Amino acid sequence: MDPVDIARWQFGITTVYHFLLVPLTLGLGPTVAIMQTMWVRTGNERYLRMTKFWGKLYLINFIMGVATGIVQEFQFGMAWSEYSRFVGDVFGAPLAMEGLLAFFIESTFLGLWIFGWNRLPKRLHLATLWLAVLGSIVSAFFIIAANSWMQHPVGIEFIDGRPVLTDIFAVLSNNTAIAAYTHTIFGALGVGGAFLLGIAWYQLWQRRKDNIDTVDAAGRVVVGENRTIPGRDKADHSVWITSLRWGAVVAIIGFAGVAITGDYQAKLMFEQQPMKMAAAEAACADGTGFSVLAFGDLAAQDCSQVTTVIEIPGLLSFLANGDFTTEVKGVNTLVPIYQDKYGTNLPDNPILGDRAGQAIDYVPLMAVTYWGFRLMIGFGALAAFAAVVALWMTRKGTVPKSKWLMRLALLGILAPFAASAAGWVFTEMGRQPFVVAPNPTPGGIDGVFMFTASAVSPGVEPWEMIVSLVALTLVYLALLVVEVGLLWKYARAGVAGVMPELDESHDDTDKTDDVLAFAY
Amino acid sequence: MDVLPTIWFVAIGALWIGYLVLEGFDLGVGMHMLFTGRSDAQRRVMLNTIGPVWDGNEVWLLTAGAATFAAFPLWYASLFSTLYLPLVLVLLGLIFRAVSIEYRGKGATERWTRFWDFSIGIGSLVVAFGIGAALALTTTGLPINENGDRVGGPFVWLNGYAILGGLAVIGFCLVHGAAFLALKTDGPIREKTGKFLVRWSPVFLLPIVAWVLIIQFQHGTILSWALVVIAVVAVVIAWLSARAGREGRAFTGIAVFVAAGAGAIFAAVYPVVLPSTLDPAFSLTVSNASSGDYTLMVMSIVTGIFLPVVIAYQAWTYWVFRKRISETHIPTKHVVVAAVGK
Numbered sequence: 001m002d003p004v005d006i007a008r009w010q011f012g013i014t015t016v017y018h019f020l021l022v023p024l025t026l027g028l029g030p031t032v033a034i035m036q037t038m039w040v041r042t043g044n045e046r047y048l049r050m051t052k053f054w055g056k057l058y059l060i061n062f063i064m065g066v067a068t069g070i071v072q073e074f075q076f077g078m079a080w081s082e083y084s085r086f087v088g089d090v091f092g093a094p095l096a097m098e099g100l101l102a103f104f105i106e107s108t109f110l111g112l113w114i115f116g117w118n119r120l121p122k123r124l125h126l127a128t129l130w131l132a133v134l135g136s137i138v139s140a141f142f143i144i145a146a147n148s149w150m151q152h153p154v155g156i157e158f159i160d161g162r163p164v165l166t167d168i169f170a171v172l173s174n175n176t177a178i179a180a181y182t183h184t185i186f187g188a189l190g191v192g193g194a195f196l197l198g199i200a201w202y203q204l205w206q207r208r209k210d211n212i213d214t215v216d217a218a219g220r221v222v223v224g225e226n227r228t229i230p231g232r233d234k235a236d237h238s239v240w241i242t243s244l245r246w247g248a249v250v251a252i253i254g255f256a257g258v259a260i261t262g263d264y265q266a267k268l269m270f271e272q273q274p275m276k277m278a279a280a281e282a283a284c285a286d287g288t289g290f291s292v293l294a295f296g297d298l299a300a301q302d303c304s305q306v307t308t309v310i311e312i313p314g315l316l317s318f319l320a321n322g323d324f325t326t327e328v329k330g331v332n333t334l335v336p337i338y339q340d341k342y343g344t345n346l347p348d349n350p351i352l353g354d355r356a357g358q359a360i361d362y363v364p365l366m367a368v369t370y371w372g373f374r375l376m377i378g379f380g381a382l383a384a385f386a387a388v389v390a391l392w393m394t395r396k397g398t399v400p401k402s403k404w405l406m407r408l409a410l411l412g413i414l415a416p417f418a419a420s421a422a423g424w425v426f427t428e429m430g431r432q433p434f435v436v437a438p439n440p441t442p443g444g445i446d447g448v449f450m451f452t453a454s455a456v457s458p459g460v461e462p463w464e465m466i467v468s469l470v471a472l473t474l475v476y477l478a479l480l481v482v483e484v485g486l487l488w489k490y491a492r493a494g495v496a497g498v499m500p501e502l503d504e505s506h507d508d509t510d511k512t513d514d515v516l517a518f519a520y
Numbered sequence: 521m522d523v524l525p526t527i528w529f530v531a532i533g534a535l536w537i538g539y540l541v542l543e544g545f546d547l548g549v550g551m552h553m554l555f556t557g558r559s560d561a562q563r564r565v566m567l568n569t570i571g572p573v574w575d576g577n578e579v580w581l582l583t584a585g586a587a588t589f590a591a592f593p594l595w596y597a598s599l600f601s602t603l604y605l606p607l608v609l610v611l612l613g614l615i616f617r618a619v620s621i622e623y624r625g626k627g628a629t630e631r632w633t634r635f636w637d638f639s640i641g642i643g644s645l646v647v648a649f650g651i652g653a654a655l656a657l658t659t660t661g662l663p664i665n666e667n668g669d670r671v672g673g674p675f676v677w678l679n680g681y682a683i684l685g686g687l688a689v690i691g692f693c694l695v696h697g698a699a700f701l702a703l704k705t706d707g708p709i710r711e712k713t714g715k716f717l718v719r720w721s722p723v724f725l726l727p728i729v730a731w732v733l734i735i736q737f738q739h740g741t742i743l744s745w746a747l748v749v750i751a752v753v754a755v756v757i758a759w760l761s762a763r764a765g766r767e768g769r770a771f772t773g774i775a776v777f778v779a780a781g782a783g784a785i786f787a788a789v790y791p792v793v794l795p796s797t798l799d800p801a802f803s804l805t806v807s808n809a810s811s812g813d814y815t816l817m818v819m820s821i822v823t824g825i826f827l828p829v830v831i832a833y834q835a836w837t838y839w840v841f842r843k844r845i846s847e848t849h850i851p852t853k854h855v856v857v858a859a860v861g862k
Contacts, residue, residue, distance in 0.1 A: 063622040066575060067615040073585055077600025078607055081669070084600075088593020089811040093819060096590040099583035100826045108576035108834055115572040115841065165815045203859075210861030229859050351667055457601035459669030468608040475612060479619060486626055492858035500854040519850050520567045520625045 004355065006465040007079040007456045010472065012428070014071050016421050017476050021065035023420050026140055026185060027192020028058045029133035031250060033126075040126050046238045049495045054196070054243070056498045059114065060486050064479060066107070071472065079465060082351070083435055083455035090156055090165045091146055094172070098142035106135030140188075141181050148177035150436050151427070152272045158447045176272065179265035180427075186257030187380075187423070190416040193251025194383055197390055199491045200244035201409035204237070204399045206494075213237060213398050221397030230503040231496030239495060241397060248391040251416070255384035262377075263319070270320035273437055275334050275362060276430035279369040281316060282308070283330040290315030291370075331363055338362040342438060346451060351458040360451065364432045372426030379419035386412045524816040525806040528591035529793065531823060533786035535587055536655065539580035540692070540782055541775045542834075546574040548697015550617060550644025551690070553637050556701070556712055560630075561847045563637055567621065568850065569704040572841050574621065576834055578614070581651075590819055594809035595658075595793045598668035603654050605674055606682075610650035617643030628855055648693045649686035653677070656685020659735055659785055661795035666802050681731075688731045691724035692778055699762070699771040706846035710767075717762040717770060725755065725777075732781045739788040747784035751777050 032054050039047035076084050110132040116125045155170030156163040207213045212224045212232055223237045270277045281291050289311040314324030348357045431437050438449035496502045549570050557563035589596040616639045624636035660681040663671045698713040758773025793809055796802035
């Protein structure tokens with residue numbers, strides 16, 4: 001097996017996995033911080049309960065993001081040493097800044113928050129959470145800035161065959177980075193919002209199923225309580241309905257932001273990586289129409305096999321240029337341009353092994369880019385629609401008794417996850433065959449691009465990478481089962497699961513003043 | 521002399537020392553959970569001494585790695601690709617340890633907690649070994665060719681130095697972890713780790729002392745020998761303090777010992793960052809492996825401003841959680857059940 005393929009599968013699996021965890025951290029973090037802020041400001045216990053409950057789920061997920069994040073940093077050097085040598089002068093700086101400016105803050109202050117309940121003064125304790133959340137948001141920026149440099153290298157000169165950093169501010173203010181970062185953050189809010197919505201819906205449904213909450217003739221909720229079930233008092237209802245509404249609103253804000261920033265990003269992409277966008281459309285010939293459905297063998301990478309069935313005239317031009325008439329270049333037009341600019345074959349370098357001198361295929365896997373693009377948009381739109389419907393359906397204070405709607409609400413949690421995974425797969429696969437895409441815009445520097453096939457570690461044996469690929473994949477799968485299991489366990493337990501004091505069936509007689517408010 | 525690359529060599533040395541001093545006791549506590557804690561309550565006492573701080577400490581490793589990537593990309597690329605398999609083990613160890621710390625208390629059964637305890641202990645052991653082997657090999661050399669790529673297959677790194685380095689860091693972590701537990705707990709754990717320190721630290725510190733001395737006899741300079749003297753004085757004071765029951769001073773002494781010892785190694789091997797055992801001409805040095813001056817300058821400014829801030833708020837964290845922990849502080853386990861009616 002080709003080491004490039006193994007290394008790519010490994011990077012793809014570990015990155016997509018990592019990015020299932022990260023958006024939940026990014027989306028849930030600010031929401032929990034706002035909950036705690038509301039508690040500190042109003043003293044209303046509802047917000048304390050919300051903070052404790054959602055904070056626990058946040059932490060269960062957070063740790064997995066930490067654990068899988070370090071794999072990302074190590075594997076550049078381990079599996080992609082040629083890449084690291086080529087880009088190190090530029091690419092390492094944002095990674096190191098991420099550690100120094102963001103990840104230290106995030107990890108240290110989160111530790112303070114977890115163990116600081118009842119130990120730090122209330123406001124200081126709140127500040128530790130805000131700092132941790134801020135750390136995660138800043139952290140994402142540096143990582144996206146590094147990735148965006150691979151999509152669109154700026155701020156450099158080309159010296160002795162390597163890009164050399166000349167302007168760090170250009171790297172950090174790269175328009176690609178601004179677009180991708182805002183897109184990612186709004187997407188993360190969508191993920192966090194849908195998570196709140198789905199679980200709160202389940203809890204409200206459970207209260208109705210247990211006949212705690214009922215509805216009157218007008219369909220309005222009549223809140224009840226059941227003292228035999230831990231935590232099911234009247235205040236419990238307000239925790240869930242508030243969480244549900246917050247979730248829906250956060251999700252709607254997120255999806256609106258995603259649409260706006262996505263449009264901006266697409267316009268940049270048509271300029272910066274025209275081939276990616278042509279492949280996203282499976283657009284072989286130049287044209288103006290957006291393909292809604294295409295049939296044929298996209299995997300054949302052969303334009304004669306693709307038949308566009310439904311097309312919206314002018315929409316593609318609108319996405320690319322903001323008008324309805326400018327033709328967008330198709331794959332057939334672009335390939336010769338790329339061959340002319342970047343060559344037809346890989347160099348005859350012995351460190352490339354079997355790949356030396358191979359012909360370069362400039363067309364990304366169209367089946368992946370075409371469907372990746374559509375799944376991203378489709379799942380995002382679906383989740384946005386669901387959030388609006390959910391808000392309307394719960395306007396009278398609770399959810400319908402239907403079990404199917406409850407299941408749908410829980411299932412809806414997955415939609416924005418799927419959208420963000422599809423988005424990453426699209427943008428990374430769409431950059432192929434480059435690992436560092438050339439910058440064709442006026443600021444671009446000749447020579448600064450790298451083929452993925454030239455980027456892997458020449459000294460590493462394919463079987464070593466297979467070992468790590470299999471090991472990491474199996475461990476990740478096992479841990480996914482554990483994480484989802486724990487999330488579900490705590491989600492079902494409700495607030496009493498995280499606030500034992502609400503559980504009236506147990507009497508905590510051994511309460512001394514000095515116990516740890518939180519302990520592992 | 522290359523000023524900026526030299527500054528960055530010192531900076532990366534400092535990041536690794538920060539990692540060893542801070543994460544050293546986290547890993548040590550993790551390993552002690554395998555055999556020092558005799559009951560669930562005792563193991564929880566141990567885990568909660570590092571609970572608020574271990575994640576912040578692990579960031580020192582990430583930052584050391586990323587700073588190496590930024591300042592010495594060729595060093596980073598050659599070292600990480602050459603040590604592919606041991607680093608896979610380090611990653612798996614880090615993953616298991618992190619997840620275990622967070623998840624061990626979230627299950628009801630004894631099997632659940634025992635599994636995660638075991639995973640914390642073994643994870644810490646594997647990480648300590650891998651990091652030790654990697655650090656030792658970057659000082660003693662690896663078979664890298666002109667391009668900096670490994671020659672000789674996936675296990676070519678596995679030699680006496682790798683094992684010595686691995687054992688050195690494991691031994692140090694056990695001692696440092698014991699010193700930390702003696703300082704941060706009360707009750708049986710405090711007694712046991714205090715005794716462990718007096719009885720076993722001379723044995724467990726032998727490999728790290730051997731590694732330091734081997735490097736000194738090969739490359740020692742006046743500066744590096746001076747650091748060795750500091751390390752020796754510190755470790756003797758640490759042992760005497762441990763015997764006298766002065767836990768704070770013992771812990772500090774061991775921290776100074778590893779800082780000076782690692783500092784002596786870095787000072788001795790300078791300016792080589794990764795020697796090639798094939799041909800000295802292929803060795804990576806601070807001048808041929810570094811990034812350009814602009815990048816190093818940017819990194820210097822960022823680090824100069826933010827590293828002191830990091831140290832300040834991390835120090836504050838230790839102040840907030842300065843109290844000793846004992847079994848009476850550990851809350852009873854709370855069984856999490858679904859809030860569902862019958």
